[in-house]
Amino acid sequence: MTMVDASDNLTLHTDDYEINMMATYFEKGMANRHAVFEVYFRKMPFANGYAVFAGLAHLIDYLQNIHFTDADIDYLRARGDYSEAFLDYLKQFQFHGTLRSAQEGDVVFNNEPIVQVEGTLPECQLIETALLNIVNYQTLIATKAARIRSVAGSDPLLEFGSRRAQEVSAAIWGTRAAYIGGFDATSNVLAGRQFGLPISGTHAHSLVESFGNDYDAFKAYAETHHDCVFLVDTFDTLKSGVPAAVQVAKEMGDRINFQGVRIDSGDMAYISKKVREMLDQAGFPTAKIYASNDLDEHTISSLKMQHAKIDIWGIGTKVITAFDQPALGAVYKLVSVENEQGKMIDTIKLSNNAEKVSTPGKKQVWRITEQQDGKSEGDYVALATEDPRRETELYMFHPQYTYINKTITDFVAEPLLQDIFRDGKLVYQQPSLAEIKNHANQVKESLWPEYKRMLNPQEYPVDLSTAAWENKMNLIKQIQQGQAARLQTKAEGRTE
Numbered sequence: 001m002t003m004v005d006a007s008d009n010l011t012l013h014t015d016d017y018e019i020n021m022m023a024t025y026f027e028k029g030m031a032n033r034h035a036v037f038e039v040y041f042r043k044m045p046f047a048n049g050y051a052v053f054a055g056l057a058h059l060i061d062y063l064q065n066i067h068f069t070d071a072d073i074d075y076l077r078a079r080g081d082y083s084e085a086f087l088d089y090l091k092q093f094q095f096h097g098t099l100r101s102a103q104e105g106d107v108v109f110n111n112e113p114i115v116q117v118e119g120t121l122p123e124c125q126l127i128e129t130a131l132l133n134i135v136n137y138q139t140l141i142a143t144k145a146a147r148i149r150s151v152a153g154s155d156p157l158l159e160f161g162s163r164r165a166q167e168v169s170a171a172i173w174g175t176r177a178a179y180i181g182g183f184d185a186t187s188n189v190l191a192g193r194q195f196g197l198p199i200s201g202t203h204a205h206s207l208v209e210s211f212g213n214d215y216d217a218f219k220a221y222a223e224t225h226h227d228c229v230f231l232v233d234t235f236d237t238l239k240s241g242v243p244a245a246v247q248v249a250k251e252m253g254d255r256i257n258f259q260g261v262r263i264d265s266g267d268m269a270y271i272s273k274k275v276r277e278m279l280d281q282a283g284f285p286t287a288k289i290y291a292s293n294d295l296d297e298h299t300i301s302s303l304k305m306q307h308a309k310i311d312i313w314g315i316g317t318k319v320i321t322a323f324d325q326p327a328l329g330a331v332y333k334l335v336s337v338e339n340e341q342g343k344m345i346d347t348i349k350l351s352n353n354a355e356k357v358s359t360p361g362k363k364q365v366w367r368i369t370e371q372q373d374g375k376s377e378g379d380y381v382a383l384a385t386e387d388p389r390r391e392t393e394l395y396m397f398h399p400q401y402t403y404i405n406k407t408i409t410d411f412v413a414e415p416l417l418q419d420i421f422r423d424g425k426l427v428y429q430q431p432s433l434a435e436i437k438n439h440a441n442q443v444k445e446s447l448w449p450e451y452k453r454m455l456n457p458q459e460y461p462v463d464l465s466t467a468a469w470e471n472k473m474n475l476i477k478q479i480q481q482g483q484a485a486r487l488q489t490k491a492e493g494r495t496e
């Protein structure tokens, strides 16, 4: 079994407590109760101005393949905690729910639903873990990649991180996410085969060490490959590596495509300038200089400021591990559930921490774009029953600091959450990776540069509609009044 095969059965890739809750719903006759859960994250990753959504392709694979095998059922039976009736229910289990989601490559923001799951309580519960696992990781990596792209201009970015990724499937799905976020190719051959990603590679120091010197290694490589990029820093970049690369390129002439050299250590601003001079003087002005060595958006930006002569960037550890922020922190919250009378009731999770109070009710996110310039004015999180396209003006206000507000008149409203599965049936036409990349570039175009700068970007407005805001405030009030009444009854009971 490969970790990334689309036919993988990840059904048991869930937390124990999800199956325990499923069992309770089942035993208590609540297995057909309808529920709506929404996924959102609370803080922008890397303090970036936007995040790039990724993970939907894997999520679709996962949901299409959910089923409990006989071996899964035997394993669960051996735990001794579940009734045969529940185990029979699991045996028949399939995902019949409705999934709405942002599309891969969409820019998304904190405190707005980016995925919504609607279905029976048990099915919504089962998929929480895998869904969050997939979306949290891939969105994080796509966002890190987008940051690196934002400083690299149009330079090619190669993803080199498989050896440093948090295990196999992170390397494979991570490099796909990096591609969506703005990378051009991967060194991972399996990801190339599996997803049709462009693959790219040079060679390692071990090749040069095996031959004992730069010249023999490059010559041997050139005699066995057409496209050649020589790694020139094994012993001495300027005295031995580059001269040997130039010599082999001259000797081989048209028999090879001398693409350039890679440097992987030292002061890369200084060395790249020297290397550029040497290649130009030797008659190879089009040969490219590749650089790698713990690069990220900060080092690339600094190297650009130093006018380093680097054409192509190889980036591993820092992108594939999202080095400076290990988790996106997206959560999955119940926003509405059917009661005993068959009525949908909005739910809320309260907290002393205002940021952790969830927003009740099934919602849609509307991206509001200024008609004139095509730039985004903000996201408008409305109840699913609302449709701002029917409005001629829209009142948008900050959900916490409500005095920050504006009224928009000349706008276009587009829904972020698209139907992916309807009642268990895939209704979404999956785009190709090229289309996803194209889409990612287009949506980024609709953001003002103020939201896209790497350092201290402006906060993008994510506002609640008046109805969604009032719904939240009313529910908070109701719960507080309910608690007060219960306390009162208790206190009266005690004095009697």
Ligand SMILES: Nc1ncnc2c1ncn2[C@@H]1O[C@H](COP(=O)(O)OP(=O)(O)OP(=O)(O)O)[C@@H](O)[C@H]1O
Binding pocket: 264, 265, 266, 267, 268, 269, 270, 292, 293, 294, 295, 299, 302, 303, 306
């Ligand atoms: N001119 C530069 N400006 C800013 N950062 C640089 C510059 N040159 C290299 N770096 C970065 O500095 C970090 C450390 O580089 P350093 O020179 O210590 O590597 P090294 O010790 O030569 O390489 P290695 O440890 O792989 O042999 C790396 O992240 C590298 O990308």
Ligand SMILES: O=P(O)(O)OC[C@H]1O[C@H](OP(=O)(O)OP(=O)(O)O)[C@H](O)[C@@H]1O
Binding pocket: 160, 161, 163, 164, 204, 264, 292, 293, 294, 295, 314, 315, 316, 317, 318
């Ligand atoms: O630095 P990263 O961004 O992770 O890019 C991948 C690194 O992998 C290779 O190094 P290797 O594994 O041989 O080890 P090294 O760090 O000692 O060069 C390559 O030479 C890069 O330096």
Ligand SMILES: O=C(O)c1cccnc1
Binding pocket: 160, 161, 187, 200, 201, 202, 203, 262, 292, 314, 316
């Ligand atoms: O092709 C390369 O140069 C490469 C691949 C993986 C890791 N480091 C470098």
